[in-house]
Structures are given as structure tokens and as C-alpha cells.
Amino acid sequence: MAEPFKDDKKVVQLYLSGDQRTEKWLYAELKRQILKLINFMHAKGVAFSDKKNVVDEIIFKIMVADKQKVLRSYLGNSKLSTYLWPIVRNKIIDAFRKEMRYKGKELHQETFKTPLDQQTSNTSEIEAIIEEDISSSSAVERFIKMAKWIDGVSYDQIIAKAKQEFSDEVNINSQRIAFILHTNRKRLQKKLKNFRINFD
Structure with missing residues (x-):
């Protein structure tokens, strides 16, 4: 049976193989998704003191950390954006908690x-x-x-x-x-x- 999202899986495989063009594309797409959610939260009144740092940290955790575990775990059973959504959301929640931690020190x-x-x-x-x-x-x-x-x-x-x-x-x-x-x-x-x- 053909994989329903084989193109998305191929993108991940190309990235994991070290393809620089795919790496740039995936980086840009991931950054777009993260910023879209952060900007949505900002419209609701949640502002991060260093938005760029939050974005970079989340991208690192998804694309690099733990030997690229997040992307290696993608099996192609859903769209890549759907697979990444809860991961991005949780990372942003973690970043927000971290922000609260610093604000709460006083x-x-x-x-x-x-x-x-x-x-x-x-x-x-x-x-x-x-x-x-x-x-x-x-x-x-x-x-x-x-x-x-x-x-x-x-x-x-x-x-x-x-x-x-x-x-x-x-x-x-x-x-x-x-x-x-x-x-x-x-x-x-x-x-x-x-x-x-x-x-x-």
C-alpha cells in the first residue's frame, strides 16, 4: 500500500541525508509555522522578550537535538505540518513557562x-x-x-x-x-x- 504522504517523508529523508537545499527549505517552513503561532499568541497579549531566540531554540530542538530524533520519528502517516504542529505548540508552551519563570523570580x-x-x-x-x-x-x-x-x-x-x-x-x-x-x-x-x- 502506497504511503499517503510519501512526498513529505521524502523531504525528511533528504534532510536527514544532508541535502542542503532541503535543509534551507525545511528551516524556512518551520520558522514560518513557529512565527505564525507566536504572532497569534502575541495578538492575544502574550509577548516573548526575545522572539528570535525562542524561534531559534525551537528549530534547533526539532531539526538538530537528540540526533534529529523528532524528524527521524516521522513515519509519513500524516502531513509533516500536522505531525509537527503539537511538537511546535508544546515547545512554545515550554518557552512561555520559561518566560514566566524569569518574570516570577521577583x-x-x-x-x-x-x-x-x-x-x-x-x-x-x-x-x-x-x-x-x-x-x-x-x-x-x-x-x-x-x-x-x-x-x-x-x-x-x-x-x-x-x-x-x-x-x-x-x-x-x-x-x-x-x-x-x-x-x-x-x-x-x-x-x-x-x-x-x-x-x-
């Missing part, structure tokens, strides 16, 4: 106990979705999310901080932290699905 430790919707009255729609998600979480879940996203600390550091913040009855381990962050990521993806745009 927040006091009391931030862990204060709903984020009390900290700003002029927030964008996407920021509001993420902030509402955090503020509506339980105290433990909010502590974990803020410690990871704002302070950017390791799991071991989160566990150590949690022992100081909560009673011994609260069981926080690496598995629980990973589960909370993973399920929250999925939940945010679902909440942000309405921001999907067509790259074609």
Missing part, C-alpha cells in the same frame, strides 16, 4: 499560597488560562508547579522544600511530582486547543 515565597489571579489585573487570555489552572490547584499541586516553573528547581529540591512547607503527613516523591506535572501538561494542552491555527 515574587516572594508567599506566591506559593496566593492565587495568581490576585497578582495581576492585566493579563492575556492565554496567561489567564495558565494562571487559573495553577491557582485552582490544591496547595500541594500549586507548590510543585510553582517550584518547578518559577524557581526551576530539581525534583529533589522540590521534595526538600515540601518537607519544610508541609507536614510529614504529606507524601511528595519523584513519582508524584512527575505525575502531577505530566497530567497538568495534558490538561493545559486540552484547555489551549481552541488556540490551534492551521499552518497550511
